[in-house]
Structure formats: C-alpha cells, structure tokens
Amino acid sequence: MAQTVLHLAASRGLADHGWLKSNHTFSFSSYFNPERVQFGALRVLNDDEVEGGRGFGEHPHDNMEIISIALEGALQHKDSMGNVATIETGEIQVMSAGTGMYHMEYNKNEGEPVKFLQIWVFPNKRNVEPRYDQVKIESPAQPNQLVQILSPNPDDAGVWIYQDAWFNLGKLEKGSTVDYTIQKKNNGAYIFVIDGELEVNGQKLHIRDGYGIWETEGFTITAGTDAEVLIMDVPMEV
Known part of the structure; x- marks a missing residue:
C-alpha cells in the first residue's frame, strides 16, 4: 500500500530578510522540524524570491547536487570554476559540488524580483570533481505531457x-x-x-x-x- 506525506504550502518554514523571502519545505538554516528533514535523497526544496539587484554572496558547498529552476525573472550566477551565467525563466541549472566549490547568485534585474526553486539532492558518489550545467527546458511535443x-x-x-x-x-x-x-x-x-x-x-x-x-x-x-x-x-x- 502506498505511503504518503502531505506538506501544505502554509506549513513551510519562512525566512523573510526583506530582500529575500524563502519558504522551506524541509529544515533549512534557522528553520528546523525533526519530521521534515528530507524526503529520501531530496534534502532541500526552497521557494525563493529575491528583490531587484540583491542576492546571495559567495558561499561554499561540497558533496551535494544543487539544482535551480527559474520561475520568473533572471538569476545571475558566478562560481569558483569560472562559470558566469544567467539563468532565465524556463531554464534549469545544476551544480555537482563534489570536493568543494564557491558560488554566488543574485537578481540580474534592478526593477523586478526573481523567483526560483532551489533544490538539493544527496549524491550517490562523493568527492567528485565539481561541475556545472545549465539547459533550457524543452516544451512537450503534445499538450498535457x-x-x-x-x-x-x-x-x-x-x-x-x-x-x-x-x-x-x-x-x-x-x-x-x-x-x-x-x-x-x-x-x-x-x-x-x-x-x-x-x-x-x-x-x-x-x-x-x-x-x-x-x-x-x-x-x-x-x-x-x-x-x-x-x-x-x-x-x-x-
């Protein structure tokens, strides 16, 4: 028999820093719920909104698969691997942090917010060489697919x-x-x-x-x- 868990939107942890509003489905930063630490390998699901021109300063990661999906606006990215990129609405970005890397993200546009999902997944292989990729999400061949x-x-x-x-x-x-x-x-x-x-x-x-x-x-x-x-x-x- 299928096992299920329901997380209503209003039950998520909220961090409101003025320039950043982040809703945490799972425990993250100052939000901790022992019943909501992860869903299997899915460790973080953050629903972020960053005001114009603001963003996350350089910070480190290791041994985590980090995925960003842009929902609205454009997110500027820079990292210690030398990548400089803009993640536009309808694109997905991934970083395999592996042995360790630094990166920063900020809203490219001064006059409008950027909204995106930040997702972390535990890797099945540790201490890999850090890597970066980004692609445009393709449209389905038929509706409702x-x-x-x-x-x-x-x-x-x-x-x-x-x-x-x-x-x-x-x-x-x-x-x-x-x-x-x-x-x-x-x-x-x-x-x-x-x-x-x-x-x-x-x-x-x-x-x-x-x-x-x-x-x-x-x-x-x-x-x-x-x-x-x-x-x-x-x-x-x-």
Missing part, C-alpha cells in the same frame, strides 16, 4: 546529477490527467505544485503544496485548474 528535466544519464533530456533521480515538469490544462510511473524500485516521488490546483490519486493539492508518495509503482495526476507541477523521483534510502 510531462517533460523530463533531470536524470542520472548525461545522454538523456535535461541536466544530469550523481543520483538515481528523475525530475519531470508538466503544464496541465484543467481537467487533463497524466499517469506517472516511479522510475526505479525503492524510489519515491515528491510532487510540488508550482501553480494551480490538482489531485494526486484523489488527494487535492493547491499552489505550492507538496505531496510525497512511495511504496507504489505510480500515481495519477488530475488538474483541477490549469496547473504546473514538478515531480521529483528520488531514492528513499540514502
């Missing part, structure tokens, strides 16, 4: 990471349904509603709600309104 944006395979669509994880993004029209099959035995899926309302196997979800499901082969998503959803398929044991 999921698009793979991340996998363990460098030859697959989207970016890749050092973990048996698959991310899919879907823009769904009201009334449409999509079936999802868990990619690997002992994986689970964490469903995050970026916009709109939907149901997962009958469980109603609203904007920015999260829903984890595991010990199942798959599930069905039904859009109650036009909706956008992110599915993060990750190992449940790390």
Whole structure:
C-alpha cells in the first residue's frame, strides 16, 4: 500500500530578510522540524524570491547536487570554476559540488524580483570533481505531457546529477490527467505544485503544496485548474 506525506504550502518554514523571502519545505538554516528533514535523497526544496539587484554572496558547498529552476525573472550566477551565467525563466541549472566549490547568485534585474526553486539532492558518489550545467527546458511535443528535466544519464533530456533521480515538469490544462510511473524500485516521488490546483490519486493539492508518495509503482495526476507541477523521483534510502 502506498505511503504518503502531505506538506501544505502554509506549513513551510519562512525566512523573510526583506530582500529575500524563502519558504522551506524541509529544515533549512534557522528553520528546523525533526519530521521534515528530507524526503529520501531530496534534502532541500526552497521557494525563493529575491528583490531587484540583491542576492546571495559567495558561499561554499561540497558533496551535494544543487539544482535551480527559474520561475520568473533572471538569476545571475558566478562560481569558483569560472562559470558566469544567467539563468532565465524556463531554464534549469545544476551544480555537482563534489570536493568543494564557491558560488554566488543574485537578481540580474534592478526593477523586478526573481523567483526560483532551489533544490538539493544527496549524491550517490562523493568527492567528485565539481561541475556545472545549465539547459533550457524543452516544451512537450503534445499538450498535457510531462517533460523530463533531470536524470542520472548525461545522454538523456535535461541536466544530469550523481543520483538515481528523475525530475519531470508538466503544464496541465484543467481537467487533463497524466499517469506517472516511479522510475526505479525503492524510489519515491515528491510532487510540488508550482501553480494551480490538482489531485494526486484523489488527494487535492493547491499552489505550492507538496505531496510525497512511495511504496507504489505510480500515481495519477488530475488538474483541477490549469496547473504546473514538478515531480521529483528520488531514492528513499540514502
């Protein structure tokens, strides 16, 4: 029988620094909830909004897969590997921190906020050479289809990471349904509603709600309104 966990949007930890508003699905920084430390290999899911011209100063990471998905605006990136890039709306960025790296991110535009998801996944291989990648998220061939944006395979669509994880993004029209099959035995899926309302196997979800499901082969998503959803398929044991 499938196991599930529901995280309503309003139950997330909130850090409001004025220039930064960050909602934490899982324990992060000063927000700690012993029941919400991670979902399997998924360690961090932060929903960030940074005001114009502001950002995160240079800071270190190691042995973590760090993913950013731009939802609105443009995020400027610089790192110790020499990468200088702008992550635009509709793009995904990944860093394998490995043996260690420094990076900084800030809002490229002075007059408007940037909104993005910051996601951390535990790697299955430690102390790798740090790496960076960034791609534009492709549109589906047909409406109401999921698009793979991340996998363990460098030859697959989207970016890749050092973990048996698959991310899919879907823009769904009201009334449409999509079936999802868990990619690997002992994986689970964490469903995050970026916009709109939907149901997962009958469980109603609203904007920015999260829903984890595991010990199942798959599930069905039904859009109650036009909706956008992110599915993060990750190992449940790390």
